[in-house]
Amino acid sequence: MTNTQVTLVQIDNYGPWTVTPEPRREADLQTMQSRLYADISQFVGNRGGYTFFTRFDNMIAVTNGCSLEDHALLQESVGNRYPVTLSLGVATGTNPVQALADATETIQDAGSAQDKNRRECLKGRVIEPPHRSEGDIQIAHFDVINATGNYTDELNAFDTFIEIEQGYAELMRHMRYAHGSLSFFVGGDNVIVVCPDLGRDEYDEALSHVEEAVDVEMQVGVGRGKSAHEAGYAAKHALETCRTDGTRVELEWDTA
Numbered sequence: 001m002t003n004t005q006v007t008l009v010q011i012d013n014y015g016p017w018t019v020t021p022e023p024r025r026e027a028d029l030q031t032m033q034s035r036l037y038a039d040i041s042q043f044v045g046n047r048g049g050y051t052f053f054t055r056f057d058n059m060i061a062v063t064n065g066c067s068l069e070d071h072a073l074l075q076e077s078v079g080n081r082y083p084v085t086l087s088l089g090v091a092t093g094t095n096p097v098q099a100l101a102d103a104t105e106t107i108q109d110a111g112s113a114q115d116k117n118r119r120e121c122l123k124g125r126v127i128e129p130p131h132r133s134e135g136d137i138q139i140a141h142f143d144v145i146n147a148t149g150n151y152t153d154e155l156n157a158f159d160t161f162i163e164i165e166q167g168y169a170e171l172m173r174h175m176r177y178a179h180g181s182l183s184f185f186v187g188g189d190n191v192i193v194v195c196p197d198l199g200r201d202e203y204d205e206a207l208s209h210v211e212e213a214v215d216v217e218m219q220v221g222v223g224r225g226k227s228a229h230e231a232g233y234a235a236k237h238a239l240e241t242c243r244t245d246g247t248r249v250e251l252e253w254d255t256a
């Protein structure tokens with residue numbers, strides 16, 4: 001059974017900050033947001049986790065392997081180096097959507113995203129090291145089949161972007177409502193999905209659903225591990241098998 005540890009990262013009182021005392025230059029906000037994301041991704045990544053930029057003011061991380069002390073250190077380090085602070089909510093569970101819902105609730109209970117008195121709150125619980133196991137995380141790495149030949153080298157760059165985003169939007173909604181999974185666009189034509197225990201049939205069904213709904217053909221490699229990195233790395237290898245063998249679904253643990 002999976003046991004996913006999810007952290008919701010929320011910038012404190014960010015909306016008001018972006019317009020105080022006057023609206024700030026957009027390029028500066030974009031630069032600050034992407035640097036902050038890069039720093040968090042590196043911090044969490046060094047501990048085996050994954051961070052997804054999501055909306056930038058709210059980011060979602062899979063943090064199996066990060067303790068509450070690690071989370072506090074991240075807050076301190078960001079607070080020392082950025083003009084903004086972070087609140088973090090951490091929760092765990094067999095269903096990643098439920099874990100994220102619980103993590104969100106802990107932050108919402110501590111105050112509004114635009115409450116100037118809610119600063120650097122850290123709430124929730126982690127999986128203690130003795131309870132961690134190899135099957136804690138399941139990650140599915142989806143990509144669009146031959147995106148380069150069908151889109152990148154054929155359409156103008158914006159029309160390619162629309163096609164890829166359509167595939168992502170359909171997949172993310174379907175995986176969330178039909179399969180309790182969290183999907184994140186990670187660049188190019190790639191979507192990384194944090195899943196509960198799913199099998200070949202569910203992935204086959206999801207690929208068919210996306211193809212029927214928006215006519216985007218995808219393939220998927222799936223991996224398991226103790227951390228997001230381990231599961232995601234196994235998923236990448238499984239996706240390579242899709243590419244070389246022309247299969248649509250490869251489960252790292254089941255090569256039948």
Ligand SMILES: Nc1nc2c(ncn2[C@@H]2O[C@H](COP(=O)(O)OP(=O)(O)OP(=O)(O)O)[C@@H](O)[C@H]2O)c(=O)[nH]1
Nearest residue numbers: 143144145146147148149186187188189190236243
């Ligand atoms: N974040 C991330 N992006 C990737 C990864 N692999 C590929 N990409 C992105 O996806 C783009 C397209 O690469 P591919 O998916 O290999 O190309 P393709 O034309 O779809 O070919 P096939 O996947 O073999 O069907 C690249 O330009 C990268 O931006 C990955 O593992 N992680």
